[in-house]
Amino acid sequence: MKDELHDMTYSIARDTQEVLDRLGVDPALYTGGTLKSFSPVTGEQTAALPEHDAAAVAAAVGRAAEAFRAWREVPAPRRGELVRLLGEELRAAKTDLGRLVSIEAGKSPSEGLGEVQEMIDICDFAVGLSRQLYGLTIATERPGHRMMETWHPLGVVGVISAFNFPVAVWSWNTALALVCGDPVVWKPSEKTPLTALASQAILNRALARFGDAPEGLSQVLIGGREVGEALVDDPRVALVSATGSTRMGRQVGPKVAARFGRSILELGGNNAGIVTPSADLDMALRAIAFGAMGTAGQRCTTMRRLFVHDSVYDQIVPRLIKAYASVSIGNPLTTQALVGPLVDRAAFDAMQAALEAAKAAGGTVHGGERVTDVAPDAAFYARPALVEMPDQTGPVLEETFAPILYVMRYSDFAQVIEQHNAVGAGLSSSIFTLDLREAEAFLSASGSDCGIANVNIGTSGAEIGGAFGGEKETGGGRESGSDAWKGYMRRATNTINYSRALPLAQGVVFDI
Ligand code: UN1
Numbered sequence: 001m002k003d004e005l006h007d008m009t010y011s012i013a014r015d016t017q018e019v020l021d022r023l024g025v026d027p028a029l030y031t032g033g034t035l036k037s038f039s040p041v042t043g044e045q046t047a048a049l050p051e052h053d054a055a056a057v058a059a060a061v062g063r064a065a066e067a068f069r070a071w072r073e074v075p076a077p078r079r080g081e082l083v084r085l086l087g088e089e090l091r092a093a094k095t096d097l098g099r100l101v102s103i104e105a106g107k108s109p110s111e112g113l114g115e116v117q118e119m120i121d122i123c124d125f126a127v128g129l130s131r132q133l134y135g136l137t138i139a140t141e142r143p144g145h146r147m148m149e150t151w152h153p154l155g156v157v158g159v160i161s162a163f164n165f166p167v168a169v170w171s172w173n174t175a176l177a178l179v180c181g182d183p184v185v186w187k188p189s190e191k192t193p194l195t196a197l198a199s200q201a202i203l204n205r206a207l208a209r210f211g212d213a214p215e216g217l218s219q220v221l222i223g224g225r226e227v228g229e230a231l232v233d234d235p236r237v238a239l240v241s242a243t244g245s246t247r248m249g250r251q252v253g254p255k256v257a258a259r260f261g262r263s264i265l266e267l268g269g270n271n272a273g274i275v276t277p278s279a280d281l282d283m284a285l286r287a288i289a290f291g292a293m294g295t296a297g298q299r300c301t302t303m304r305r306l307f308v309h310d311s312v313y314d315q316i317v318p319r320l321i322k323a324y325a326s327v328s329i330g331n332p333l334t335t336q337a338l339v340g341p342l343v344d345r346a347a348f349d350a351m352q353a354a355l356e357a358a359k360a361a362g363g364t365v366h367g368g369e370r371v372t373d374v375a376p377d378a379a380f381y382a383r384p385a386l387v388e389m390p391d392q393t394g395p396v397l398e399e400t401f402a403p404i405l406y407v408m409r410y411s412d413f414a415q416v417i418e419q420h421n422a423v424g425a426g427l428s429s430s431i432f433t434l435d436l437r438e439a440e441a442f443l444s445a446s447g448s449d450c451g452i453a454n455v456n457i458g459t460s461g462a463e464i465g466g467a468f469g470g471e472k473e474t475g476g477g478r479e480s481g482s483d484a485w486k487g488y489m490r491r492a493t494n495t496i497n498y499s500r501a502l503p504l505a506q507g508v509v510f511d512i
Contacts, residue, residue, distance in 0.1 A: 012039050012041065012042050012044050012046060012103065012333075013044065013046050013047070015103065015333070016039070016046040016047065016100070016103055016194065017047075019096050019100050019103065020194065022096045023093055023097065023100065023198040023202065024201045024202075024204075024205065025194075025197045025198055025201045026201075028050075029049065029050070029197050029222075030047040030193075030194060030197060031047065031048060032048060032050065033048045033049040033050035033051060033222075034048065034049075034050070035048065035050075035051050035190060035193060035222055035223065035224075036048050037191075037194055038191075038344070038378075039103050039104060040104075040105070040340075040341040040342065040343050040380070041102070041103060041106055041331055041332060041333055041340070041341060041379060042375055042378065042379050043376055043377070043379040043380070044376070046104075046194065047193075047194055049194075049197075051222050051223040051224075051227070052221045052222055052223045052227055053223070053227075054230040057185075057227055057231055057234070058230065060185050060216070060219045060221060061158075061231070061236050063215060063216030063219065064156040064185050064217075064219060064236075065155075065156055065183075066214070066215075066216060067183040067215060067216040068153065068155055068156055068181075068182065070214040071153070071178075071181055071213070071214055071217060072152070072153035072182075074213075076130045076131070076133050076179055076180075076181065077130050079130055079179050080126065080127045080128075080129070080130025080131065080179050081127075081130075081210065082178055082206060082207065082210045082213060083123050083127050083130065083175050083178050083179055083206075084123070084127045085209050085210055086123050086175070086178075086202070086203055086206040087120050087123030087127065088206070089202045089205045090116060090119050090120050090123065090171075090202060093116075093198075094117070094120070095113070096198075097116045097167065097195070097199070097202070098113035098114075098115070098116045099112060100112075100198055101166060101167060101195055102332045102333055102340075103194075103333065104163075104166060104191075104192045104194050104195050105163055105164060105166050105191075105192055105195070105343070106296065106332060106341040106343065107295060107332060108295075108332045108336070108339075109332060109336060110336070111294065112332070115165060115167060116167070116168075118165075118168040118171070118464060119171035121463070121464045121465075122168075122175045122176075122464045122480060122481075123171070123175050125175070125464055125480075125481055126175035126176055126179045127179070129179055129485055130179040133151050133179070133180065133485065133489065134151070135149035135151050135491065136148065136149050138493075140495065141505060142495075142497070142503045142505060143499060143501075143503060144499020144500075144501065144503075145496065145498070145499065145503075146495070146496045147493065147494070147495045147496075148494050148496075149491055149493050150491070150492045150494055151180075151486070151490070151491055151492075152181070152490050152491075152492060153180055153181025153182050153489060154180065154181075154239055154262070154488055154489050154490050155182060155237075155238030155239070156183050156184075156185060156237050156238055156239075157173060157177040157182045157184050157185070157237070157239045157240075158186075158234075158237040158239070158240045158241070159173045159184055159185070159186040159241050159242075160187050160228050160231065160240065160241070160242040160244065160248075160252070161186070161187075161188050161189060161196075161243050161244075162189050162243045162244045162300075163189040163192045164295065164299060164300070164343075165243075165299075165300075166188060166189065166192035166195040166196065167195045167196070167198075170184075170188070171199070172464065172468070172479045172480045173264075173488075174186070174203070174218060176480075176485050176488050177488050178218075180485055180488040180489045181489070182238075182488055183214075183216060183219075184217070184218045184219070185219050185221060185231060185237070186200075186218070186219065186220050186221065187220075187221045187223070187231055188220065188222075189244075190222075190223065190224050191343060191344070196220050197222075199220075200218065200219075203218050228252075232252050232255050232256060233255060233259070235259050235261070237261060238261060238262060239261065239264065239488060240252060240256045240262070240264075241263070241264040241266075241479065242263065242264070242265055242266070243267075243300070244266075244267065245267060245268055245399075245401075246267040246268040246399070246424070246425070246473045246474075246475075248267070249265045249267040249473075249475050253265055262487070263477070264475075264477035264487050265476060265477045266469055266470075266474070266475060266477050266479060267300075267425070267473060267474050268300065268399040268424075268425045268427070268474060269300045269301055269304070269399060269425050269428055269459075269470060269474060270305065270397070270398070270399045270423045270424065270425040270427075271291075271301055271302065271304055271305070271425075271427055271450070271459035271460075272304070272305035272306065272307060272420050272423075272429055272459070273287075273288055273291065273303050273305070273306050273307070273429070273430045273431070273432065273458065273459060274306075274308075274410075274420060274430070274431045274432065274433075274442070275288075275306065275307070275309060275312060275316060275432045276309050276312075276431065276432060276433040276435060277309045277312055277435075278433050278438075279312065279316075279432035279433055279434065280432065280456070281312060281315055281319075283432070283456060284316065284432040285316060285320060285323065287432070287456070287458040288303060288306060288320060288458060289320070289323050290458055290461070291430070291458030291459045291460045291461075292304070292306075292384065292386075292403065292405040292458075293324070293327055293338065293339055293384040293403050293405075294338070294460060294461075295460075296339050296340055296341065296342055296382075296384070296402070296403050297384060297401070297402050297404065298342070298343065298401055298402070298403075299460050300427060301428045301452070301459050301460035301461070301462065302403070302460055303459045304399065304400075304404065304406065305392070305396060305406050305420075305423075306405055307408050307410045307416045307419065307420065308407060308408070308409060308410070309410055309411065310410070310411045313409055317388070317407060320386060324366055324367045324383070324386045325366070325383075327339055327383075327384060329371050329381055329383060330381075331375055337374075339381075339383075339384060339403070340381070341379050341380055342380045342381070342382060342402060343380075344380065345380055347380065347401060347402055348370065348402070350401065351368065351382060351385070351402035351404060352368070354398075354400040354402070355368045355385055355404065357394050357395040358387045358394060358395050358396070358404075358406065360394070361389070361390075361393050361394035361395070361396075362389070362391075363387045363388060363389045363406070364387065364388040365385055366385065366386045366387070366388075367383040367385045367386060368384075368387075368404070369383055382402070384404070384405070385403065385404045386405050387405065387406050388407050388408075389406045389407065390408075391408070392406075392408060392419055392422065392423075396408075397423055397424070413438060413441070417441070417442070417446070417447060420448060421448070421449045424472060424473035425470065425472060425473045425474050426449050426450045426451060426470045426471035426472035426473070426474050427450055427459075427470030427474040428450055428454070428460065428462070428470065429442075429448040429450040429452065429454065430453070430454040430456075430457060430458055430459050431448075431453075432455075432456055433455070433456070439455045449471060449472070450471065450474075451467075451468075451469045451470035451471055451474065451478070452466075452468070464480045464481050465480075465482070466480070466481050466482055467479070467480060467481055467483070467484045468480040468481070468484070
């Protein structure tokens with residue numbers, strides 16, 4: 001394959017612009033502005049975007065609030081038609097948007113396309129959902145009465161998303177919000193603004209085909225922290241759905257709660273796997289390799305801790321170390337390498353600091369060094385690190401957003417479950433076992449305390465059909481499938497008296 005980096009005529013900025021052109025993004029949105037956008041693939045600048053300020057945020061929320069008044073009246077199946085068209089437009093744009101995800105987030109080609117597929121999948125889900133936004137009919141204690149619940153549109157949804165899934169997370173929120181009757185105002189990560197502009201352009205095409213949707217149904221706000229804060233503080237934003245670090249969530253959650261807004265928080269993960277004596281080791285090896293090294297360790301669902309039973313440790317850990325030493329690392333635009341770059345220098349520095357801390361705590365580090373022969377100096381590629389740890393201490397207790405897998409031995413099942421749960425985050429988890437008792441115990445009330453608990457697959461790569469999210473410091477939010485839609489609607493309990501009497505509940509008498 002031609003190595004474009006060594007082709008002197010190749011320019012990532014031009015490549016980016018060509019992709020943006022094909023996706024129909026107006027160049028005025030990404031040229032001549034103050035927010036510089038860089039590709040982690042080469043470290044070079046790709047664009048300079050004009051930024052929104054607090055007044056522009058307020059104006060956008062105002063437009064969204066106005067759009068809400070019209071959109072909430074549109075029948076849900078008709079709202080679903082817009083999302084069906086969005087799914088069609090995404091299918092048509094899949095190759096280009098997938099490449100833009102690779103350019104901006106550094107994902108491998110397969111994972112860039114996989115992210116767009118996740119967007120298409122949630123659209124399909126939401127279209128079906130648009131005919132299934134139903135409540136219960138509930139038995140009432142009063143004769144001649146009927147009690148039911150109705151789900152109504154909630155209001156403006158503010159979406160704050162992270163660089164690592166720059167478009168899928170928006171689509172989980174937007175596909176549901178739109179069928180639920182809610183407009184969306186989106187503040188993407190300042191590291192990945194171009195994929196946001198592209199997604200909005202794709203949605204604009206669906207809106208044009210749809211015909212009569214209100215102005216301001218979906219808007220993108222470009223900028224940094226102040227833009228996010230203005231969105232979080234605006235009382236007209238009924239729901240803030242925020243994905244990012246636990247640190248960010250600690251600020252966003254209380255602010256939204258203080259104004260009695262609703263929030264969906266998808267924060268850090270410190271996801272673990274357990275390899276038991278009966279595990280299918282070949283399968284476990286592959287699942288762990290993808291879970292821990294995929295997306296260069298930059299998924300919130302990345303496997304970061306691994307507990308291996310004493311009896312199989314020497315069979316699987318040396319093989320894993322070998323896999324770490326041989327995994328292909330490279331430019332995701334010109335190769336099919338499985339591991340791409342870290343997002344920036346700060347991510348690489350955090351990785352190195354965690355590895356130093358692990359060494360200081362008695363860990364043995366395999367890999368983790370910078371890889372410099374695949375890209376210019378401004379890019380940060382690293383060999384994923386496997387660290388054998390004597391205990392779950394120091395950096396093992398924290399999420400470092402980089403490909404580091406801490407491996408620990410265990411001998412007792414009850415104890416390993418305790419250890420598994422003894423971290424702040426509670427997103428995803430998995431066990432590798434062919435023992436029914438262990439599998440069921442792991443999934444039981446006294447097993448994994450995470451929002452996602454898997455058997456014989458890794459921690460990452462969830463499908464959109466299930467509710468996605470986790471407990472404890474992960475924030476408790478649920479997005480995507482199952483009944484996560486309820487977070488985007490308000491529930492009304494309705495009691496209707498069709499009798500000629502007025503019996504009071506609880507047998508209360510009040511005769512006047
Ligand atoms: C994230 O990293 O923020 O389960 C989301 C997964 C993906 C989503 C990850 N479907 O790994």
